[in-house]
Amino acid sequence: MTYCLAMSLEQGLVFASDSRTNAGVDHVSTFRKMRIWEKPDDRVLVVLSAGNLAITQYVAALVDQGAKSDDPKKNIYLAETMFDAARILGAYVREVHGHDAKHLKEHGAEFALSLIFGGQIKGEAPRLFMIYSAGNFIECGEDSPFLQIGETKYGKPILDRVVTRDMDLMPATKCALLSLNSTIRSNLTVGLPIDLLVYHKDEFKVGVHHTIREDDPYFQKIGQLWGEGLRNLFQVLPDPPWGDEV
Template sequence: MTYCVAMALNEGLVFASDSRTNAGVDHISTYRKMRIWQRPGERLVVMLSAGNLAITQEVGALLDLSVRAEDKHRSLMIVDSMHSCARLVGNAVREVHNRDGKHLRETGVEFNASLIIGGQIKGEAPRLFLVYAAGNFIEATPETPYFQIGETKYGKPIIDRVVTIETNLMRAAKCALLSLDSTVRSNVTVGLPIDLLLYRADSFHIATHQLIREDNAYFNTIRHGWGQGLKDLFQVLPDPPWEMEG
């Protein structure tokens, strides 16, 4: 399993992903789920992936192939909008589906993949898209400025409570880390290290890219502070006033 989250805010973009991949709990591996394509000063494109690793790695490989071939219609480094980038990702998913879908079905494996692609290309604002296994996609909006893929439920409540499009990048990064921590705590197949990338709008280069491991001092400060704070808050809230019989 996997958990990835990305946010499109006024100040810029936040991307975070775990690194756990599994095929049954006795076969858990660590793979990075964040891919970056960039030309400093001109474009930054970041992709997060969840689902069947054989599918999402192949999608990444196809995209890389077009970049290396300098294919002007299919390279993430040449097309002139993030919308086109999302379409290229969708097309790559469909290409893998055409090749592998039937064989997966024959062995009882679902064609399962979802991808987040975001970034900024000179000439337009930063944008963020979610690409489905069917190759179609949606774009983040000011009302719903974030996307999650993979094991999304445990880490959703905190984002809904604190993130709006006005949230600044550092605060949004803190929220993304707590969202990941809630997920890691609840699902053994989501695990550290965490890849976290921040992008400031109109900068056209990475603001910071952190690889957060178990011994990361900041991460440990907030995960422990959050856990203890929740317990304290629970204690402070009043107990029910009901009369009990017996």
Template sequence: MTYCVGLKLDQGLVFLSDTRTNAGLDNVARFRKMFHWQEPGERAIVMVTAGNLAITQAVINRLQDAIDNSDPDGTLLSAKTMSEVAQHVGDAMQQVQGKYHQTLEQRNENSTATIMVGGQLKGGKPRLFLVYSAGNFIEATEDTPYLQIGEHKYGKPILDRVITPATPLSDGIKAVLLSMDSTLRSNLSVGMPLDLAVLPAGKCQFSMRRRIEADDEHFRALSEAWSQALRDAFTDMPD
């Protein structure tokens, strides 16, 4: 399984993903689910993926091949807007699903996959999209300034209570880490290490791209402090 989350804040974008995949209790592996493209000062794009791993890898490979071969139909690095970037992702998803969906269904295997894509192009605003298996997509808005894919239910409550467009980037980072911590504690199919990316508005360049390992002291301290704060709050609640 997977858990990935993206925030669209006034100050920029924050993305966090886990790296665990499993095809049964005895077939657990680690695969990167976060991908970056950057032309400093011109554009910065992030994608995180969930669902059928072969499908999402095929989509990413198709998008990268288009860049490497300067596809005349356009690429992530030639798109004029972030909605055009999302459309390229949707088209690649549709092509891959069209090739493999029927065969997978015949074998009783699920081809469902989702890709979250966000970023900023020079002259534009940071934007965040969620692309579905059919290739269609939705965009995060001021009413819903975050998107999740994968095993999202355990990490959703803190985002609902904390995240607004005005949330500072530093608090957004803290919120996605605590959202992930809640998911890690409640679902064994989501696991470390984690990949974190932060894109400040107006920079078109990442301020942070970091892998957080299981023994990371900062993440462990945050997790323990959150657990203690919840225990203290529970104890202080009236009977």
């Protein structure tokens, strides 16, 4: 499984992804799920992927191949808007579907993928999309400032409680890491390292870009403080008043 999330905030974008891939518990590996296409002073495009690894790698390879083309419908470096770039990605997803879906089905496997796609192209504000297996997509709106793919549920309560579009990028990054921390703790199929990318609006270059491993002091520290803080908070909440009813 996988857990990736991204936030679309007033000050920019935050992306985070785990790197655990499994096909049954006997086949657990580490694969990066974050891919970046950057052209300084012009655009930063980021894709996070969940689903069948063969499919997501195929789509990424087509994007890379298309990046050498002169055709603005194939080359995400030539797309004029994020919407156009999302359409290019959707078209590649459909190309892989045409190529693989029937064969997967013969082997009882689903054509399963989902992508988070975000970034900024000069002339536009930063934008964030979710692209589905069918190659269609939605854009993240004002009222729901984050998108998640993969094993999304364990890490959603903290996002629901904390994330707002006007929050600063570093607190938002902290929140993303706590969401991943909760997920990794409760689900074996999501694991370190975490790829983290923070994009500051109108910079047109990657801002913070870190790979967070087991020994990362900040990730260790907030994980420990968060766990202790939750247990302390739990302790100080009043017990139910029904204890003496028996």
